[in-house]
Amino acid sequence: MTAGGFSKARLGRLHDVMSGHVERGEVPGLVTLVSRRGEAHVDVDTGFSVPAAKLGRLATSYWTNFETGVFEVFDEAAGGQWSCPPVFPAAASGLVSTIDDYLAFGQMMLDKGKHGSERILSRPSVETMTTDQLTDEQKAASGLVGGYFDSHGWGFGLSVVTRRDDLAAVPGRFGWDGGLGTSWYSDPREEIVGILLTQRAWTSPNPPRVCLDFWTGAYQALDD
Numbered sequence: 001m002t003a004g005g006f007s008k009a010r011l012g013r014l015h016d017v018m019s020g021h022v023e024r025g026e027v028p029g030l031v032t033l034v035s036r037r038g039e040a041h042v043d044v045d046t047g048f049s050v051p052a053a054k055l056g057r058l059a060t061s062y063w064t065n066f067e068t069g070v071f072e073v074f075d076e077a078a079g080g081q082w083s084c085p086p087v088f089p090a091a092a093s094g095l096v097s098t099i100d101d102y103l104a105f106g107q108m109m110l111d112k113g114k115h116g117s118e119r120i121l122s123r124p125s126v127e128t129m130t131t132d133q134l135t136d137e138q139k140a141a142s143g144l145v146g147g148y149f150d151s152h153g154w155g156f157g158l159s160v161v162t163r164r165d166d167l168a169a170v171p172g173r174f175g176w177d178g179g180l181g182t183s184w185y186s187d188p189r190e191e192i193v194g195i196l197l198t199q200r201a202w203t204s205p206n207p208p209r210v211c212l213d214f215w216t217g218a219y220q221a222l223d224d
Contacts, residue, residue, distance in 0.1 A: 005036035005191075005222065005223060005224070006034065006036065006221040006222060006223055007221050007222075007223040010217070010220055010221035010223070011034075011221045013217065013220075013221075014032070014034075014214070014217030014218060014220075014221055017213050017217055018030060018032055018210070018213070018214060018217075021209070021210040021213070026200075026208075026209070026210060027181070027198045027199060027200040027210055028060075028062055028198075028199040028200060029059065029198070029199045030196065030197060030198040030199065030210065031099050031195075031196075031197045032194075032195070032196050032197075032214055033099050033102075033103055033193075033194070033195045034192060034193070034194045034195075034218045034221070035103055035106075035107065035192070035193045035194075036190070036191055036192050036193075036222075044101070045097060045098040045100070045101055046095055046096070046097040046098070046101045047095065047096065047097075048082075048085060048086055048089040048094050048095060048096070049082050049083065049084055049085045049086065049096070050077070050082050050083065050096055052083075055077045055078055055083060056077070058077035058080075058082065058096070059077070059199050060073060060075070060076050060077060060199060061073070061074045061075040061076075061080075061180055061181070061199055061200075061201065062074055062199055062200050062201070063200065063201035063203075064200075064201075064203050066203075074180075074201055082096045092157070099195055099197055102184060102195050102197075103193055103195060106175070106184055106185075106186045106193035106195065107186075107193050108120050108121070109126060109129075109130070109174070109186050110186040110187075110188060110191065110193055112126050112127070113125060113126045128155070128156065129155050129156040129157065129158065130155050130158065130160055130172075130174045131153075131155055131160065132153025132154065132155060132160045132162055133153070133154060133155055133156065134149070134153050134154050139153075144205070145205045145206060150163070150165075151163040151164075151165045151169060155174060157176075158174050158175055158176050159174065159175065159176050160172070160173070160174045161173040161174070167215075167216055167219045167220065168185075168215035168216060168218065168219045170187050170189050170190060171189075172187070172188050172189055173185050173186070173187040173188070173189070174186055177202070177207055177211065179201055179202050180201045180202075181197070181198035181199060181200045181201050181202060182195075182196060182197050182198065183195070183196040183207065183211050183214065183215070184196075185215075190219075190222060192218070192222075194214070194215065194218050196210075196211060196214045196215075198210060
């Protein structure tokens with residue numbers, strides 16, 4: 001059986017694999033979403049801080065302390081980084097959101113800048129943002145993870161896959177991983193938006209197993 005272009009059985013397997021990461025204590029909690037050719041609902045819950053009345057919905061963030069090796073709280077909802085407006089809002093790294101709003105953004109990018117019937121960004125703007133802008137010389141000099149630019153490029157604010165070297169690495173796929181434990185990519189070829197939100201910060205520039213398992217499972221679940 002299929003659901004929205006995905007195999008129900010394989011989505012069930014993805015659920016089991018993700019649940020295993022939580023049960024083993026590898027992440028305190030997580031939310032996953034994969035959408036194909038879908039309409040995205042907007043909650044308008046994205047901003048540089050969370051209103052006091054909504055702080056109860058904000059998840060606590062955890063990390064492994066690099067100095068002590070202890071797994072501990074990194075940022076609590078009450079009194080934390082997003083509990084009050086920042087002095088300087090930095091859109092490159094300071095937004096807090098919901099998975100529904102994130103899906104709406106990812107779907108808008110997949111739809112060349114349109115959300116439903118409303119134009120948010122021009123089509124040429126999205127095409128420029130999602131095109132590799134780096135030269136071979138810039139990639140060779142990059143200090144990012146070794147070999148990363150052998151199969152990836154960089155647009156304006158996001159990564160772009162340029163060569164397939166993995167099940168989920170479809171050329172033209174774009175997005176980025178967040179250091180606090182998130183991953184988003186939109187795939188124009190397969191018409192997929194995938195989002196992983198966890199409560200545990202990454203400990204390395206290379207995504208952890210939970211992230212790799214999510215993307216592998218999502219693409220294994222595709223059913224044309």
